[in-house]
Amino acid sequence: MARRILIINGHPDAAPERLCAALCDAYAEGARAAGREVRRLNVGALDFPLVRSRQDFEKGALPGDIAAAQAAVKWADHLVIVHPLWLGAAPALLKAFFEQVFRYGFALEAGGGRGLGGLLKGRSARIIVTMGMPAFFYNLVFGALGVRGFERGVLWISGFRPVRHTFLGGIGGASAEARSGWLAKARRLGVRGI
Numbered sequence: 001m002a003r004r005i006l007i008i009n010g011h012p013d014a015a016p017e018r019l020c021a022a023l024c025d026a027y028a029e030g031a032r033a034a035g036r037e038v039r040r041l042n043v044g045a046l047d048f049p050l051v052r053s054r055q056d057f058e059k060g061a062l063p064g065d066i067a068a069a070q071a072a073v074k075w076a077d078h079l080v081i082v083h084p085l086w087l088g089a090a091p092a093l094l095k096a097f098f099e100q101v102f103r104y105g106f107a108l109e110a111g112g113g114r115g116l117g118g119l120l121k122g123r124s125a126r127i128i129v130t131m132g133m134p135a136f137f138y139n140l141v142f143g144a145l146g147v148r149g150f151e152r153g154v155l156w157i158s159g160f161r162p163v164r165h166t167f168l169g170g171i172g173g174a175s176a177e178a179r180s181g182w183l184a185k186a187r188r189l190g191v192r193g194i
Contacts, residue, residue, distance in 0.1 A: 002078030010083030010094035014044035030190025085131035089146025118159030135169030
């Protein structure tokens with residue numbers, strides 16, 4: 001069970017009234033109540049450029065916010081990523097964040113292609129995804145390919161095991177009761193540290 005948890009709000013809009021921000025708050029509240037250490041990152045509030053070349057990915061200078069994010073990932077034994085579903089996957093800013101943070105030499109062996117062990121072994125992850133469509137529909141019709149690609153192509157290949165996900169669908173027209181239920185679910189996951 002995780003003792004040190006890093007919660008990443010992957011919504012590009014850093015406004016605290018967003019559902020993603022509230023889910024991060026609820027998870028953190030549950031985790032702290034259970035005696036866990038919690039740190040937070042809000043991707044929408046960070047300043048970093050896009051990775052535009054292989055040279056950037058392999059040897060480019062680390063922006064200050066990215067160096068701090070790498071230190072937070074190293075510190076954590078459990079990563080929680082909360083984001084909305086945009087066009088079937090994570091928002092572009094969140095993907096750009098992970099391209100900066102999970103570089104060769106940090107998450108993957110330098111040079112790449114020499115195995116799938118990853119350099120961040122011993123950590124687990126949970127992805128909490130909000131979406132307008134019903135969650136079962138995203139799973140059934142789309143195969144949750146955007147999220148599964150991220151789970152395998154970023155976290156799993158970097159050594160995270162297990163990687164779990166929670167899909168919260170139908171958020172657009174959700175009642176206050178449904179929202180309250182989602183926040184309670186995030187709080188319970190925080191208490192359990194999973």
